[in-house]
Amino acid sequence: MRHLAIIGSGPAGYYTAEAAQKQWGDDVRVDIFDRLPVPYGLIRTGVAPDHQSIKGVSNRYEKTALSDNVRFVGNISVGQDVTVDELQGLYDAVIFATGAPNDRPLAIPGEELGNVFGSAAFVGWYNGHPNFATLDPDLSGRHAVIVGMGNVALDVARILSKTEAEFAGSDIVSHALDLLKRSKLETITILGRRGPHQIAMTPKELGELGKLENACPRVNPADLPPEDDDAVLEPGQRKSVGHLRSFAAIPESERGQFGKEVNFHFFGVPERIIGNGRIEALEVSRTALRDGKLVATGEVETIPCDLLVSCIGYRTSPIPGVPFDERAGRFANDEGRILPGLYCVGWARRGPTGTIGTNRPDGFSIIEKIAEDFDSGALGAARKDGRPGFDALAESRKLDIVTFRDWKKIEEAEERAAREGAPREKFVHIEEMIRARG
Template sequence: MRHIAIIGSGPAGYYTAEAAQKLWGDDVRVDIFDMLPVPYGLIRFGVAPDHQSIKGVSRRYEKTALNENVHFIGNVRVGEDITVPELQSMYDAVVLATGAPNDRELDLPGKELSNIFGSAAMVGWYNGHPQFADLAPDLSGQHAVVIGMGNVALDIARILAKTEAEFEGADIVSHALQTLLSSNIRSITILGRRGPHQIMMTPKELGELAVLERASPRVDRDDLPEEEEDMVLEPGLRKSVNHLRSFAAIPESVHAEKPIEIHFDMFASPRAFEGDGKVQRVLVERTEVKQGRAVGTGETYTVPADIVVSCIGYRSSPIPDVPFDERAGKFANDGGRILPGIYCVGWAKRGPSGTIGTNRPDGFGVVDLIAEDLSSGVLGRSDKKGREAFDTLAKERDLDVVTFRDWKKIEEAEAAAARDGSPREKFVEIEAMIRAKG
C-alpha cells in the first residue's frame, strides 16, 4: 500500500489525488491536508464570486474526494501542528500543493500609506477568506487605481463597478457586498506598464466590462497600435486586443450615460504613492516598450487614487524544513522534486502561471515522478502507516481535524444561510466553520 500526503486542497491538490487514484487504484491512500476547515483553495477564495461556472469545477474534485481511498484533513497547519519531517515518517511521499496565496509586494515609496492593498487581500476579502475578512477597504472616495494587466485586475475593477442586481447568483460575502453597495467610486484606472499587445487579459473577462450596467470601459486610441500589427498575435490575444479597440470606439455620449468609468492607462508605470496618511495619488512614469520590456521615458504625471489595489503577482508561503526560492517566491525544485520524498505541484512548483486546468497535467506529472522514485528505491522503506500514524499523532496533540463529511455539514449550513439569489453565505471565521460541523 502506498501512502501519499498532499498539502493543499485546491486544484493542484485534487488533480494530484485524482492522478494517484487512477495510477494505483485501491493500492494507494491519499490524505489531503489543509490549514482551513474547508477545501478547494483557489476555487473558493480566488475565483471571482460572480464566476460561478468556473467554481463548478469543484464538483470534479468532490468526485475524487468521495472515494474511500482519498481523505480530506482540514484545520491542520503543516509546519505548526505537524512538521514536514513528521509527515515524511508517515507517508511515502509528501506533495506540496499550497498554491501562491501571498501578494508579491509593490515596493514603492509611500507603500505604507493606508488604503493600499494587494490583490490577494482584496480578493480574499470579498470571497470570505478568514485571513482577510476584517480588511475593511475604504470606498468613500471617488477614485480607484488597479495596478496590473491580468485577469485579476479585471476581476477587481468589475467587482468595484457592479450594481446589486449584477451580483445576482454570486457568492460574494455579505459584509463585502454591503461595503461595495455604499461605495462612492466613480473612476477606476487600470495601470499597465506595457501596451495592448502585452496584456495578459483574456477575451471573456474583457468582454464582461462592455455589458456592465453603470460602468463603461475607456481606452485611449493613441495607445493602440496599427490594426495590421495585430495579425502577428496568437488568436486569444488578438481577440483581447479587439475588445480594447471596441472600447476605444465607444462614443462620449455612452460614457456620459454611465456614472463609472474604467480607464485603461497603458504604457504607465507606477513610481510612488502619495498622500497624507492615506493614499491620494499615484505618481506614474510614461513608458515605451523596447524588445518587450517597459522602459521609462522620464515623463511623469499623477493619477488620483483614494484606494489602490496592486495585482502584480503572488508568492508561495515557505514551510519549515523545505527549501524555498525567495527570489522566485516558490519552493526550490527540479521539475517538481524538492528533496527525496518531497515534491511540489501547481503554483507552489512553477509560480502563479497558467489556468486552473493547467494544474491537471501538473498533478499527473508529479504522480509519475513519485511512481518513478518508488520503483527505483529512492523513497526507501515501504512499510509506512499513513493515516493511521497521523490519527495517532492528532489524538496525542488534540488536533480538531475536519473531515470531508464535516465539510459537507459546513457547506449545508452555508447554503441554508444564503441570501436570496446567492448559492451560499460563506463563514468567514474558522470558529464558525468548526461550530457548523457539529
C-alpha cells in the same frame, strides 16, 4: 500500500489525488491537508464570486474526495500542528500543493499607507477568506487604481464597478456586498507598464467589462498600435485587443449614460504612493516600447487615487527546512522534486501561471515521478504508517480534524444561510465553520 500526504486542498491537490488513484488504484491512501476547515483553495476564495460556472469544477474534486482512499484533513496547520519532518516520517511521499497565497509587493515608497492592498487580501476580502474578513477597505473616495494587466486586475475592476443587481446569483459575501453598495467610486483605472499587445487578459473576462450596467470601459485610441499589427498575435490575444479597440471606439456621447468609468492606463509604472496616513495619489512614470524593449520616457504624472489594489503576482509561503527559490517565489525544485520524498505541484512548483486546468497535467506528471521514485528505490523499501500513524499523532495532540463529511455539513449550513438568489453565504470565521459542522 503507498501512503501520500498532499498539503493544500485546491485544484492542484485534488488533481494530484485523482492521478494517484489512477496510478495505483486501491493500493494507495491519500490524505489531503488544509489549514482551513473548508476545501478547494482558490476555487472558494480566489475565483471571482460572479463566476459561478468556474467554481463548478469543485464537483469533480468532490467525487475524488468522497472515495474511500482519499481523505480531507482540514483544520490542520502544517508547520504548527504537525511538522514536515513528522509527515515525512509517516508518509511515503509528501507533496506541497499550497499554491501562492501571498502578494508580491509593489516595493515602492508609500506602500504602507492606508487603503493600499494587494490582490490576495482584497480578493480574499470579497470572497470571504478568514484571513481577510476584517479588511474593511474605504470605498468613500472617487478614484481607485488597480496595478496590473491580468485577469485578477479585471476581476477587481469588475467587482468595484458592478451594481447590486449584477451580483445576483453570485456568492460574494455580505460584508463586501454591503460596502460595495455604498461605494462612491467614479473612476477605476487599470494601470499597466506596457501596451495593449502585452496584456495578459483573456477575451471572455475582458469582454465582460463591455456589458456592465453602470460602468463604461475607456481606452485612449493613441495607446493602440496600428490595427495591422494585430495580425502577429495569437488568436486569443488578438480577440482581447479587439475588445480594447471596441472600447476605444465608444463615443463620448454614450459615456455620459454611466456612473463609473473603467480606464485602461497603458505605459505607466507606479513609482511612489502619495498621502498623509492614507493614499491620496499615485506618481507614475511614463514608458514606451522601442524595438520591442520597454524604456522610460522621463515623463512623470500624478493620478488621483483613494484606493489602490496591486495585482502584480503572488508568492508561495516558504516553510522552514524546505528549499525555497526567493527570486521566483516558489519552492526550489527540479520538475516537482524538492528532496527525496518531498515534492511540489501547481503554483507551489511553477509559480502563479496557468489556469485551473493547467494543474491537472501537473498533478499527473508529479505522480508519474513519484511512481518512478518508488520503482527505482529512491523512496526506500520500508512502507510507512500513513493514515493510522497520523491519526494516532492527532489523537495524542488533541487536534480537531475536520473531514470532508464535516465540510458537507458546513456547506449545507452556508446554503441555508444564503440571501435570496445566492448559492451560499460563506462563513468567514473559522469558529463559525467549526460550529456549523455540529
